[in-house]
Amino acid sequence: MKNRSRIQILYFLMAIILLAVGIFQSWNVALTIFNLCLISSIMTLGINVQWGNAGIVNFGVMGFAALGGLANIIISMPPTSNAWETGGNFIVIGLLIFVLSIIFSVFMFKRVNFNKRIKYLISFLIIFVGYFIMRLMVDSPIEQIEAIEPAKTGYLGGFNLPVIISWPVGGLLAAFAAFIIGKISLGLRSDYLAIATLGISEIIIYILKNEDWLSRGVKNVNGLPRPVPYEIELQSREWVLETANILKIPLPEVSSIIVKLSYSVLFLLVLLVILYLLQIAVKSPWGRMMRAIRDNEVSANAMGKDIKKRHLQVFIIGSAIVGIAGAMLTTLDGQFTPVSYQPLRYTFLIWIMVIVGGSGNNFGSIIGAFLIWFFWIQSEPLGLWLLSFITSHISDTNLIKSHLLENAAHIRLMFMGIILLVTLRFAPKGLIPEVKR
Amino acid sequence: MDFLNGITLISNYILIPGLTYGSQLALGALGITIVYSVLRFSNFAHGEFMSFGAMSSILLCWLFLSLEINLNPLPTAIIVLPFAIIITIFYCILVDKIIFKFYRQQNSKSVINLIVSIGVMFFTGGLIRFIIGPGDKNFFDGERFILKAKTFKNYTGLSEGLALKTTQGITIVLSIILVILLFWFLNKTKTGKSMRAYSDNKELALLSGINPEKVVLITWIITGTLACVAGTLYGLDKSYKPFTYLHLVLPIFSAAIVGGVGNPVGAIIGGFVISFSELIVTFAYKKIFFYFLPNYLVPDGLLQILSTDYKIAISFIILVLVLLIRPTGIYKGKII
Numbered sequence: 001m002k003n004r005s006r007i008q009i010l011y012f013l014m015a016i017i018l019l020a021v022g023i024f025q026s027w028n029v030a031l032t033i034f035n036l037c038l039i040s041s042i043m044t045l046g047i048n049v050q051w052g053n054a055g056i057v058n059f060g061v062m063g064f065a066a067l068g069g070l071a072n073i074i075i076s077m078p079p080t081s082n083a084w085e086t087g088g089n090f091i092v093i094g095l096l097i098f099v100l101s102i103i104f105s106v107f108m109f110k111r112v113n114f115n116k117r118i119k120y121l122i123s124f125l126i127i128f129v130g131y132f133i134m135r136l137m138v139d140s141p142i143e144q145i146e147a148i149e150p151a152k153t154g155y156l157g158g159f160n161l162p163v164i165i166s167w168p169v170g171g172l173l174a175a176f177a178a179f180i181i182g183k184i185s186l187g188l189r190s191d192y193l194a195i196a197t198l199g200i201s202e203i204i205i206y207i208l209k210n211e212d213w214l215s216r217g218v219k220n221v222n223g224l225p226r227p228v229p230y231e232i233e234l235q236s237r238e239w240v241l242e243t244a245n246i247l248k249i250p251l252p253e254v255s256s257i258i259v260k261l262s263y264s265v266l267f268l269l270v271l272l273v274i275l276y277l278l279q280i281a282v283k284s285p286w287g288r289m290m291r292a293i294r295d296n297e298v299s300a301n302a303m304g305k306d307i308k309k310r311h312l313q314v315f316i317i318g319s320a321i322v323g324i325a326g327a328m329l330t331t332l333d334g335q336f337t338p339v340s341y342q343p344l345r346y347t348f349l350i351w352i353m354v355i356v357g358g359s360g361n362n363f364g365s366i367i368g369a370f371l372i373w374f375f376w377i378q379s380e381p382l383g384l385w386l387l388s389f390i391t392s393h394i395s396d397t398n399l400i401k402s403h404l405l406e407n408a409a410h411i412r413l414m415f416m417g418i419i420l421l422v423t424l425r426f427a428p429k430g431l432i433p434e435v436k437r
Numbered sequence: 438m439d440f441l442n443g444i445t446l447i448s449n450y451i452l453i454p455g456l457t458y459g460s461q462l463a464l465g466a467l468g469i470t471i472v473y474s475v476l477r478f479s480n481f482a483h484g485e486f487m488s489f490g491a492m493s494s495i496l497l498c499w500l501f502l503s504l505e506i507n508l509n510p511l512p513t514a515i516i517v518l519p520f521a522i523i524i525t526i527f528y529c530i531l532v533d534k535i536i537f538k539f540y541r542q543q544n545s546k547s548v549i550n551l552i553v554s555i556g557v558m559f560f561t562g563g564l565i566r567f568i569i570g571p572g573d574k575n576f577f578d579g580e581r582f583i584l585k586a587k588t589f590k591n592y593t594g595l596s597e598g599l600a601l602k603t604t605q606g607i608t609i610v611l612s613i614i615l616v617i618l619l620f621w622f623l624n625k626t627k628t629g630k631s632m633r634a635y636s637d638n639k640e641l642a643l644l645s646g647i648n649p650e651k652v653v654l655i656t657w658i659i660t661g662t663l664a665c666v667a668g669t670l671y672g673l674d675k676s677y678k679p680f681t682y683l684h685l686v687l688p689i690f691s692a693a694i695v696g697g698v699g700n701p702v703g704a705i706i707g708g709f710v711i712s713f714s715e716l717i718v719t720f721a722y723k724k725i726f727f728y729f730l731p732n733y734l735v736p737d738g739l740l741q742i743l744s745t746d747y748k749i750a751i752s753f754i755i756l757v758l759v760l761l762i763r764p765t766g767i768y769k770g771k772i773i
Contacts, residue, residue, distance in 0.1 A: 057548060120762065184761055190548045191479040195690050196760055199753035202687060206750040344683050348555050355552065410566035417560025421536060424553055
């Protein structure tokens with residue numbers, strides 16, 4: 001098998017690269033890169049199941065990841081004292097009224113027989129009225145909640161549960177959002193779908209940025225609880241002290257390596273479970289049906305497959321996986337920063353990973369995620385090195401040289417573009433092509 | 438008097454900014470629509486093409502200012518614009534020859550072309566940041582205002598002011614000229630007609646002896662021109678920063694889709710729909726009611742429908758609404 005040997009060689013190569021970083025730079029850096037590689041490879045698996053197996057273009061990666069991050073707050077933060085009493089219930093009821101008015105207007109639109117224009121007008125009016133009732137109920141409680149110690153809390157808080165629970169909950173939140181988005185936009189042509197998902201994910205991030213009562217907005221939520229012990233705690237343990245003595249590494253470094261390693265183990269477990277499930281799904285009749293729909297919608301439809309329903313299904317599954325990865329990312333960071341979700345840049349980074357790795361092949365997506373993330377992190381020093389090499393014969397006082405060196409960090413965007421373009425041109429199937437069945 | 442004050446208030450805060458931003462969006466959306474209708478793919482790199490155009494204008498501005506050529510009281514950007522347009526067109530054609538041409542000859546699916554355009558977007562974005570840096574650049578010079586709020590107040594005796602910035606005036610005038618030229622070209626000249634024929638039915642156009650390479654070349658010339666003018670105007674009006682152009686591509690796409698992708702009239706309408714709804718939805722209506730209603734009826738709150746933080750999100754909300762209600766856009770698209 002050609003593919004199998006390719007997988008072995010590439011994975012071996014990646015392992016060597018990471019080990020080399022560990023040996024020559026530091027193990028801390030290597031593990032940081034490794035953890036983020038693991039998270040991005042879960043995201044790429046989510047996108048790959050949509051794009052590689054079903055041909056759906058989902059540019060909403062960052063929106064779903066942000067929802068996963070929100071799950072962290074809702075599940076693990078302690079509830080803000082008095083926040084629920086001052087008006088949390090009002091907010092929930094107000095939102096419910098708004099949602100109900102939307103459901104009611106959709107219901108009316110589908111069931112009542114009228115002139116189409118009148119129907120649009122009435123549905124619009126119902127939603128408008130629902131919105132105003134919501135604003136009336138919600139506005140003053142939100143102000144009160146945001147006034148509770150705005151420097152520290154100023155939001156509703158969460159349920160104070162173990163943070164691990166937030167990973168599946170993040171997946172559920174993303175799946176729920178994907179259901180609504182899919183209902184709205186899956187009937188569209190592929191490039192409309194791309195733009196619609198991008199736009200909706202931008203809306204999600206805007207909501208998280210501005211609704212302070214929910215996520216503290218741009219003030220960020222810091223100090224999320226951890227699923228692994230803290231460094232300080234570890235440093236007082238007997239066995240940690242002994243390991244530090246035996247390996248002759250300073251104590252703080254040992255403890256932070258242990259923390260990162262335990263994260264790695266957790267993430268690796270999640271990755272393996274998801275990979276296993278996806279491999280089964282791809283090999284099963286369901287996977288065959290998905291590929292049939294991807295390759296020829298018309299004939300799949302003629303065979304009696306409900307294309308819209310299947311597309312919705314795979315859209316939800318893929319987005320839920322992205323949501324899980326988003327929740328894990330926020331847990332790793334220990335804080336929720338809505339500003340850091342840049343839809344255009346990071347969404348497409350995930351897409352580059354999928355395409356470079358090999359769309360339609362789960363092992364390919366994972367290696368794509370590893371390679372591209374590694375390159376994204378390391379191309380900044382690489383670019384600097386390259387430029388100082390090129391300009392080495394120019395004197396240091398030269399304006400052009402200093403300008404080039406100053407902007408060297410941005411060379412990585414160029415690198416990414418070139419990698420994507422070269423892959424699409426010369427190896428459109430990616431590093432590890434889809435298995436022909 | 439109150440009535441006139443109210444009208445002035447609306448023109449100052451909604452009409453003039455809406456017209457300016459709308460023209461910028463419309464020019465951008467026109468570029469996307471024309472690429473879509475001739476080359477059949479959504480060009481995500483258009484925002485970066487606009488940024489490239491603005492960057493060339495800035496670099497040329499610096500050059501011209503160092504040579505002490507200027508056009509006081511108008512900004513120097515006006516003189517350099519033709520040269521910047523040529524540079525942008527050259528870049529667009531270069532990108533097409535090296536990258537897009539291959540996929541056109543392969544007859545790739547439009548999604549593949551879209552992903553290729555994302556690669557171009559990344560590359561161009563990196564190139565721009567590499568050349569000019571990621572920081573804020575203000576390249577406006579000359580007279581700031583055509584009409585100052587204070588002059589207007591003194592002249593009319595109203596309590597509300599009306600201001601018209603030079604950049605706003607230039608944007609509106611230039612956009613009108615460009616749009617008229619574009620429509621004249623598409624509807625009256627032979628080349629324009631051959632372009633429309635090509636976009637309407639490719640096979641038939643080829644049979645009638647239309648040279649596809651020439652059509653593609655002209656498409657990129659038009660796109661480059663539109664991108665450069667739109668980018669420069671936007672940069673002139675709001676100060677240039679590479680990062681903002683990355684985000685500008687989304688409202689532009691919304692404008693193109695809302696109007697109906699592939700239809701130039703639709704793109705213009707879409708641009709204004711987006712810009713005006715952004716302003717109308719986030720405007721605080723309290724002051725308007727203050728002028729139009731008797732005093733005891735004026736409510737307490739600011740009367741905003743959505744807070745200003747959501748300004749950019751509105752274009753996507755409209756996009757979603759249009760996709761739900763009328764997926765083809767206001768005008769049915771696909772034909773120039």
